[in-house]
Amino acid sequence: MKSQSPAIQPPRNPITHQRHRREVFWQITIPTLAAALLLLILAILATGLAGTPMRKWADISLISLIIPTGLFSLLSMVFLAASVYAITQLIQVLPGLFYRLHGLLILIGARLGRLGDGLVEPVLRIQSWNASLRVLWKSVKRKKQ
Numbered sequence: 001m002k003s004q005s006p007a008i009q010p011p012r013n014p015i016t017h018q019r020h021r022r023e024v025f026w027q028i029t030i031p032t033l034a035a036a037l038l039l040l041i042l043a044i045l046a047t048g049l050a051g052t053p054m055r056k057w058a059d060i061s062l063i064s065l066i067i068p069t070g071l072f073s074l075l076s077m078v079f080l081a082a083s084v085y086a087i088t089q090l091i092q093v094l095p096g097l098f099y100r101l102h103g104l105l106i107l108i109g110a111r112l113g114r115l116g117d118g119l120v121e122p123v124l125r126i127q128s129w130n131a132s133l134r135v136l137w138k139s140v141k142r143k144k145q
Contacts, residue, residue, distance in 0.1 A: 046057045 046061075
């Protein structure tokens, strides 16, 4: 089997490539560096300020860790409560609907059975007549011999 060579790519458009690089710099690199610098400044302030007690910064850090966890827990609890409510409503409604569906399926099955019997009946009659004629023909042949 021949090895496939990689697809040859056309050369890049230098104008759009330069614009893309500039957009990446301003939209991705600069905000990332700014966020990292901000975190570094906050870390220096948290550890370097001798005038403020460390307990205060520890409490602030703890609050910043608890808030997202609490929000996600609250959202999970709301989703769970909505699911429980929806399931209780479905439990009240579904048995009656499934009973009606069961009756409808029984009715459809009975009508399809009658339709199938009606469609097969002519074929069975022809086969029956054919079998009767074969038996009659065999009995006539035996009597001749």
